[in-house]
Amino acid sequence: MPTNNWTRYFELASRYYVFLILNIYGWAKMTGHQFFRPGHFPAEVAAIPLAKATGFQLAWAFFGYSTPYILFIGLAQVVGAWLLLWDKSKLIGIAILLPVLLNIIMVDLAYQISFGAMAVAGMCLFLLVLVLVWNQSTLRTVFSLLFQTSTSAPHTLKERGIALIIMVGLLGFYFGLLHLLGQIK
Template sequence: MKHSRFIRVLKQSVPTTFRLFLGIVFLIYGLVKLYPGQFGVPGPDAVTTNGEGFVMAWTFFGYSRIYEIMIGLGEIISALLIMIPRTATLGAICYFPIVINVTMVNYVFEIGVQDLSTVMTIMCMILLWLDRDRLLLLLEKREKEETSL
């Protein structure tokens, strides 16, 4: 009896912990992009860095303030959706491509937080996997609607 209770609590607490962690991290990163700005304005010598990945990536992202704001809004919206239980699945769907992009940028440009972004990607994948039945039902429903037209 106690074993099944432990499993039930574990099944509820792990996804909740993942959602809150992912949401808080993206909320922080998103808010920093809005104000004061995470990347800053590139200096005149930024392009002459001989391919240093970090500087090149930051120069690119910092070049357009609007682009930085859009990235920040995407992270904030995904963070809020994933933290609210009713919208958590939609949040994970929105979160996943953003976190994949962040992870790839971190590895390709050697940003230095590859571990964090990898863990975040895996956590989001686990949340999507746990919601796979609901997601498959949506796909099946959509498929039936398309075939009935």
């Protein structure tokens, strides 16, 4: 946690900014105000041959095709943003939001989405990284707990062999089930 008051104020302001922006974008996705969705496809875009569509048009049509995907991404943005509001959950919120924001920035770059949209996502990413920097002592503690050396005895060759046999059996069961269900021939 930041030690001086100004750093604390800037951290809170950063978290509130990201909270506001990602709630706007997340709720826009979930309420049908982002992406080209089936039944809500702009006529001028629908008339464009696929080979002549822009990256933006292709991306918006692709992402808009799947309602579960839209809800997943929108919900990840909203839940991650809400977790930023409390000190105890802010790092979990950041862990949820970092991959979401990196994905948004990559899509914006790869499909030539507007520079403004990428700048907004980039600013959110930058502010979350700053929050991580301001909380580096907490992060060090978390990572030292996650990566501490095990006190249990290493696995024996016999244990590894039995685990390998069980894994092969599970794979066989999985592919056998898929074959029975007609998913693979």
